[in-house]
């Protein structure tokens with residue numbers, strides 16, 4: 332089915348099944364902590380926009396989605412609106428701007444990472460930062476645990492960790508796709524691995540289409 336069919340009700344299932352690790356991670360952190368910092372809101376919001384969600388959401392609905400998540404942990408609704416009302420979910424606002432498009436893997440990988448922010452601003456600056464590419468940002472232990480939690484087999488875990496050590500993050504992501512979509516051959520057909528989070532998402536949607 333096409334990406335434009337994604338609705339809010341579908342989001343938890345679609346995230347688990349078809350989001351690349353970067354977007355799945357930010358969605359999981361939003362659900363867990365009820366908050367995403369600016370870079371993650373922008374990265375995740377742009378992605379949600381381009382998979383079709385905002386086409387089905389009014390300005391009020393998209394604000395309500397983020398407000399509902401943010402306020403579950405106790406943030407007062409009026410504080411959310413004061414601090415984030417128009418800035419948090421770029422979902423409805425970005426449609427007016429032609430230059431806004433979801434970021435490519437290259438841009439995500441090369442943009443400032445939580446660890447770079449941390450080194451520039453101090454040891455704790457990265458706390459709570461969840462944007463960026465996990466293949467680039469996670470340490471080896473965190474990556475191994477994440478892959479195991481997502482039921483990636485031992486051989487594929489090893490392959491992915493080898494590619495990460497060699498800084499071939501997009502190839503590692505391609506193998507992650509294959510491991511999560513049994514029988515697909517993304518790496519064989521695309522030696523560069525994943526180029527864009529939307530490519531991952533669209534290939535996954537095609538794979539699971541009836």
Ligand code: SF4
Pocket residue numbers: 351352353354435436439440463464465466500501504525526527528531
């Ligand atoms: Fe996301 Fe691209 Fe990194 Fe995969 S390689 S996790 S799609 S940024």
